[in-house]
Each structure stands twice: as C-alpha cells, then as structure tokens.
Amino acid sequence: MEYETIAAISTPMGEGAISIVRLSGSKAIDIADRLYRGKASLKDVKTHTIHYGKMIDPKTDETIEEVMVSVMRGPKTFTREDVVEINCHGGLVSVNRVLELVLEVGAVLAEPGEFTKRAFLNGRIDLSQAEAVMDLIRAKTDRAMNVAMGQMEGRLSRLIQSLRQTLLEIIAQVEVNIDYPEYDAEEMTNRMLKEKAGYVQNKIKDLLTTAKQGKILREGLSTVIIGRPNVGKSSLLNNLIHENKAIVTDIPGTTRDVIEEYVNIRGVPLKLIDTAGIRETEDIVERMGVERSRQVLNKADLILLLLNYNEELQPEDIQLFEAIQGMDAIIVVNKTDLERKISLDKVRTLAGQSKVITTSLLKEEGIDELEEAVRDLFFEQGIESQDMTYVSNSRHISLLNQASHAIGDAISSIDDGMPVDMAQIDIRRTWEILGEIIGDTVSDSLIDQLFSQFCLGK
C-alpha cells in the first residue's frame, strides 16, 4: 500500500463511555501490536475479531489502559486498508495517551476527513458519493482551519511567528555563507549556531510545557497526598474518589502495585498517583530524606499536605513543609471534629503562598472549600476549557514535538562536529514544521530573507 498509516480518535470527544482510536494503513496492525499485550499477537489473530488486552508504553513497559482491540484486514474494511480499532474505556486521559503512543511508534495523525478520503481512493465508496466526499473534505478542512486560526490568533501564533523569524535569520545567514562564500558576511560558526538553536529549542520546550492548561485537561494533574501517619490521608483519598464518582483505573500486575485514580474536581482532572505507596510508607521524608523526597514530589503537579488539627506541629510536619517548598500545594488541616491543638498561625506562616483549608473528613466538612481551592489554583488565570479544541490542539502538540525533535537533531549534529550546513537541514525542517502549525509553508520567504538581509551582487 502506498499511504502512510493514519490514526485518530474516531469517537466524539467528551465523556462518552467508550472512545475509539482508529488506525488505517498497511502498518496499522504492526503499530497496534507493538503497544498491545494480550493472549496472542495481533499479527496472528483472525480478521474481524476483537481481543481483550492492555496497551503499554514500550519505553517504560508501563500499562496505560485496558482495551478491546478490533483487527480488520483489508480490503473488507471501511477504508479497504488494514484497520485496527482500539476501544478505550473512556475519559480524555487514557484515550489521548493511547493516541499519543500510536503516533510515537509510527502512525501519523489523520487529517480531517482522511479516513473517508481513503475509503474513496481505495474504491470503497461508489461514484455517486464522490462529490459528497469532496464537499466533506472541503468542509472539514475549512472548519479545522477556522478552529486553528481561532487558536492561532493571539499569543501562540505570535510566538511561533517570532520563532520562525529567528530561525529564518539563522538559515539565511548560513545560506549566504554557502551560496556566497566570498561575500563578507559574518561566518555562522558552530558555536553561534548552537547558541541560537538552543534558544529556539528552549522556546519550543517552554511552549510545550506552558501548555500546562492543555496538559491538565488531557492528562490530569498528578496529585500526591502526604502527611504523617493517621492524619487522614486514606480518608481524604476515599472521600475524593467517592464524592466525585471517579473513574478508577485499577492496574494490578505491575511490579509495585501502583494505583492511579482519576477524579474530576470541579472540572480539574486529578490523577492521584502512588496512593498505595502513600498508604504503606507513611513517612516518606523520614525514609528518604528531604532532598530525595523533594525529587519525588517534584514530579507531582499538586501536593495535598495533611496535618492533624488535634496535635501540635511535629518536627516531621516541618520537614514536610521544607520538602514541598515552592511547589503547588494545598495544606489541609484535618480533624476539626476534635479539639484544636495545632497553631493555625504557625501553619499559615509555614504554608507561605499555599492555601490552608480546615476539614473534618469524618463529618465531611470543608471538602467543598478544598475542591474550590483546587479549582482556583489551576483555573484562576481564566482557563476556558471550551477553547481547547481537541483536534487542532493535538495537532499542534504533535507538531511542536516534531519541531522539538528536529531542533534537537540540529543541536546534536553540531555537538557531533558536523559542518554547519548539515545542522542546517534540521534547522530548516524545524522552520517548516513550525510553519505547518500556523499554516505558512511558503519556502520562497527564505529567498526573500536572503536578499533583504544581505547585499549580494556581481
């Protein structure tokens, strides 16, 4: 087959019970099989059958999702190509993660209308439907474009344009050295190139990480609950889970028996991680020391630190405060149903910027406050989740990742002692990829830049 294997989420985005990641193309089965763990390899199963198994991240061997996978070999499929459908049991988080993995191991994100287009190109749809297909492509593309344009106006678009301009100036300078070797332009050295490429790389990384809002919606905030023994960590956990009718992803069979549970708190998806660990190792700091635990905790997006209302602050509590310094945290003083022995003033001093909430988990008091605090912490900059259109968003992220790889390749070329014009290949590629994000791929602008930046002639 002559096309690349494409993938996309084929069910409407939202809280549907099941979401499907669909792949189509000659490598569809191969790609799915690389992520799939089940009774048999998907390569060996009969066509038009469905299989239970798990999706794993091949890099870490981590289980991502329990799935049902349909394998349908061409030509008796919608697109007449091999088609694999991965049924995930819901939620943005897991289905997105599966899509990401599929894209990582070799599929490309389907363009709007592409499955239908392929169905047509492979002769699946008859003549009378041809016009309709073309209308569909036009309509879907226009809509996707409109959405993309909507997002592109504003900060992201300006940022990308300025990065492209920076890249273009680098490229033009390298090109002028190549095409006009005797011209008295400043020679772009490897060191200068690396410096400039590094700047762009950082900016792209920033873009990817400051897309935190997107990440919150896509993956959930990794949240860790810490505190001394018997302050109510398990109660808090259970409370959050039960109150919010959470999607619980129980993942047995992994080495450490980790439990990840997703809860949706006032629109903020929390991923409560390593909770089993918390249950067992009550005194994380004592066991690992402040520095180590800081490293562990640093990976979390949100920390809920529990204190006992009924006890004075203990040295271990102080250590915990030290461990979470500078991180996004909420301090929960629990057990207000008992007598107050803790100094709330002291707690507030230690808490600094972090919000302090008092609760009685036993009497289910203060939980609303806690949930509001969580929401405020992440949505106070006025994130409007309806603006995060999924299709274009994942397209942008995927392109930004590609751009980040490309500029990374350029930098490693420089580090490997390759000549400037070799690194240039990847720098130019970065420029092109960023152009795809904002829908500008006209390569003539390089020639324009060259002749406006340098005075060349015979």
Added chain:
Amino acid sequence: MTTTYLAGQYDVIVVGAGHAGVEAGLASARMGAETLVLTINLDAIAFMPCNPSVGGPAKGVVVREIDALGGEMGRNIDKTHIQMRMLNTGKGPAVRALRAQADKFDYQHEMKRTLENTEHLTVRQGMVERLIVVDGVCKGVITNTNAEYRAKSVVLTTGTYLRGKIIIGELSYQSGPNNMQASVELSDHLKELGFDIVRFKTGTPPRVNGKTIDYSKTEIQPGDDEPRAFSYETTTFITEQIPCWLTYTSPETHDIINSNLSRSPMYSGMIEGTGPRYCPSIEDKIVRFNDKPRHQLFLEPEGKNTEEVYVQGLSTSLPEEIQRKILMSIPGLEASKMMRPGYAIEYDAIVPTQLWPTLETKKIKGLFTAGQINGTSGYEEAAGQGIMGGINAACKALGKEPVILDRSQAYIGVLIDDLVTKGTNEPYRLLTSRAEYRLLLRHDNADLRLTEIGHDLGLISEERYQAFKNKKAIIAEEKSRLASVMIKPTEDIQALLKERGAGALKESVTAEHFLKRPEMHYEDIAQITPPEQPLSAEAAEQVEIQIKYDGYIAKQLLQVEKMQRMESKKIPEDLDYFAINGLATEAKQKLSVVRPLSVGQASRVSGVNPSDISILLVYLEQGKLAKIAES
C-alpha cells in the same frame, strides 16, 4: 511578404548559440538527430558577456551534472580556464562547489571548434525572424535572409538578444549583449503566436586595463594549488594559473553614486524591466544597504591574451562619465583606464509556466525554449536547460520518450521544475537553498546520479561508461569491506585518536563505525587497514561521504520517497480544473495555467493548498472509476 527559399531540412533546429544553444545543439546532434544551430553572429558562440567565470555554489554542481549527462560545459572550461578554486571546503560535502575563471576568448574558440567538429551538426550564421507553425505544430524557422529551414522540433535560446536594449545613463539603444545585433522581429512574432512575454533586466560592470591597476593596494585571490576539473573525463590539468584580486568601494565611491542617483536609469524610470535581486547594480546596493560602509569588488582577468579586467561587484548603468569617476575612487583603480563602460540590458523572456517540464511549449508542439528566454540568468542555468531542451527536442524528432529530471536527481531538475511550476517574476538564479534535497545533489556524486541517463541517451562514450561502472563497483566493495573489518583499541589507534583530539576507543569497532567519527578520514582507515588496491581519490571521497553522512542521507532519501509517491500520480494534460467543484477558485486558476503533469507538481504550485490536493486526488480516482465502469 517576400518569398522564402527552402534552405535545409533537419530533425532539430537550435536558434542561438550561447550557453544554452551550444548544449542543445551538441546534445541533439550527439543523439544522432540532424541538427542545425543558427546564430546571429558566429563570433559570439558561447560568448560570456558578463563574468568571465563558470561554476560556484549550485551552479558548479549544474556544470558537473551537464558533464555527467554528456554535455560540453565542463570539458570546455577544463580546457580554457585561468584559475580554479573549490569553494566551501570548510563546510559539508553537500555545498562544496568548484568555480573557474575562464579565458573568455579561449572558451568561445574551443566551443566553436567542438561544434564545427561534431557529426550531424551544422552551424550557420543567420537571424531567425519567424517560426513556421501549422495547426499548432512548429515545423521550422524563417530567417531575415528569407531562408526557410524545416525541422521536426525547434529550440529557442535567444538569451538577452530578444528585443535587447542597452542603457548607459541617458543613452539607450537597441542591442544584444556587448553591442551585438538584437533580435526584434522574433519577439513580436512570439507575441502574435500568443505567448505571454515579460521584460527582464540585467547588467554588467565596466572593464579596465589591467596594466593601469595598482595591485599592491588589493588582496590577491589565487587559484587552488591542487589540480581541479569539472569534467569526469578530464585527465590533463592546467597548472599555470592567473590570480584575481580583491578591493573595495571607498566612502568617496558612495558619495559619487549618491550625488548622481538622478542620472541613474534605474531611478529615473528609464528601465522598465525587472532586475534580479541577487545581482543588483552598485547604485542599487548603495541605496538599499546604505549602512554598509564598503562593498567588495573582485578584479577578474578576462583571459591570458588580453589586459582587460572585469570589475566584479560594480555592475552599473550610470552614465559613462560617472563610471569613470567611480573607478578612480576605488583603491588600486585610481589611475585605471576604463576600456568599456558597464551597462544595463533589457530583454524579452517568455513566462515559463507556458512550458511543460520537457521545456516544450504548451501552446506549440515541437517548440522548445531554453536559457534566458525562460527567465533565468547565468551561463550554467542556461546550459543546464540547453542540454535538456536539446535532449527532449531530439527525443521528439526521433520518436523517443522525453527525459525529465526530478528535484531529487539534479539541480537541473530543481531549476526546470521551479520555472515551469512556479514561474518567476525576476531573473531566476539557482541557489543551493532552492533544493530541498541538497545533500543528495552534491558536486561529488553528479556522475552517480546522471551517468546512466546520459549513457542511455547515447551521450556518454562506452569507455567512460565502463570507467564509471568500475568506480561504482569499487565504492560498493570498499564500503562492504569497511563494514566488516574491525579496528581494535590498540596503542597506535589510541595515540592517533589522541593526536586528533578525539575520545579514546573503548572496544573494537567496525572500520565503518570508526570512519563516522568526525575526526577520522578515509585516508586514516586506508592506513590502518589498507584495501587490496588503493582507491582513486574520487572513489575514496565517495566512500567517506557515503559512510560519514549516512544518517543524513537516509533521512533525505525517506523524504524523496514520499515526494516520489505523489510524483507518480499522473494528471492528464487536458484536465478541466474548472469542472472540479470542490477546488478553491485560486487553485482552479493556478492549476489551469500550470497544468501540472503529476499530483506532486500540482502540490508545488503556489496558491494550491493541501485540501485542494486531496480533492484533486479524489477527482482523479473518480475518473479512473468512471473508466472502469464504462468498460
């Protein structure tokens, strides 16, 4: 109209004998087609009206490509240069380029002699004024002396002769380059035939007498010590070289120009043609880059037997009087005597989107155009089109399949694809950045890319072809040997690595792996583990480049594969784009003009976006389905 007489019958007629015309004529004749080359002035065969030089980045690779296809430019400059330099040696192999300073008179004489001695080739002086066109097919040409020549195909290579006009200050007159006769009737005739004509402009600097230059105030620019050649056939090398010299404009130069801008035809509105950005006149440079304190000027001798020196960088159309003042303001040229003034020249060109990628015009079958008439500038660009135009004109006449080079095969392919797909609104110059697969289009591998094609066409001798196949085999053999030979971390090896500032070897590696280290070269490997027979320098270079840049080359090949998938989807010549409902209006218009031959080419037409391409694919498939349904 006076009556004409039948003056001859040929397979192919080439109009013009500049750099495009000579390659077209030679290729056609060497393919066995009876070929006539007509030129306004027999003394102007392969004349260099501007820089006395050949090659440079991108352009030099084109010369190698012409040579690999069996063309003449490389061989001719190898015989007639006064110095050669390899440029960009400090950079990667993709951008290395050879440039030669030509003895412009020797170059012409040598080329004329080659034409005169080529079988099936007739060279004749004559000015073509009309084409014989019957039912949209070109059948021959008619000259101003009423000679009628018949042919199966005709190649026009009119250069700057086509309604040429020279401008020097307030003076302007009809003229081809360097006061040759201009060709006016033919341009009017092309308009009558319905071609879209544009007016372009270029220019040339003044020449001075070298005896009056004080070279002590300039910097010497010698040729390379190492013998160099463009042609893969060249075995004897010119050893005696003549240097060039570098000087700069002075603040006084800038003052003179600034205070005389009103007398520049560029600014007085006298020039209507579009000039190229990449070779602006000195007045243009000073106006546009007024913060640049000085501009480089290279003093290039025009030959061994002349004192005339070309002042590269000083292209101008200012009045002669001002030109003399400018020269006197330049260090080293204070006492110089100007021999000829610089001038601007305007000329007619056809809009190149009127051509198929074979360089045949869409309007008139059997009519081909090549060189400056297609909107390019530069001898190499002209020659590259010339050879392809000649090949395809001969193919047409001989009933063979046409030859189209794609963007991953040759700079010539990039050049022609750009012209016929995107058109150009200024004289087009090749730049390495125009090629998306630069790493594949190298100076060193032109033979590997194109010799087969040249040989298939009959343009490469059997002897040369055998040598080529032999070289290819040696490269393959040595590469596979290096993939298996192990290099151990011996003391000698570690010492060598340390000497080169490279990290020590931890364990045994293949020689191939070892060569990938940036500090190591093939010659090191050949010392550590010599092959049975030492490799030629060219073969060794190939082995080194192919191994060292393997990862990058593989990446580009992957991109090429993608492109070729789209390239292989053919579009019928007569497709009615306005009948395709989903296409955007702009795409309909642009595609109707360009009429791309493949979906790949369609995707490069400006103003055509990816959804238009999707729709086009669907539409084409619909056509196929309809055919199946009918049958």
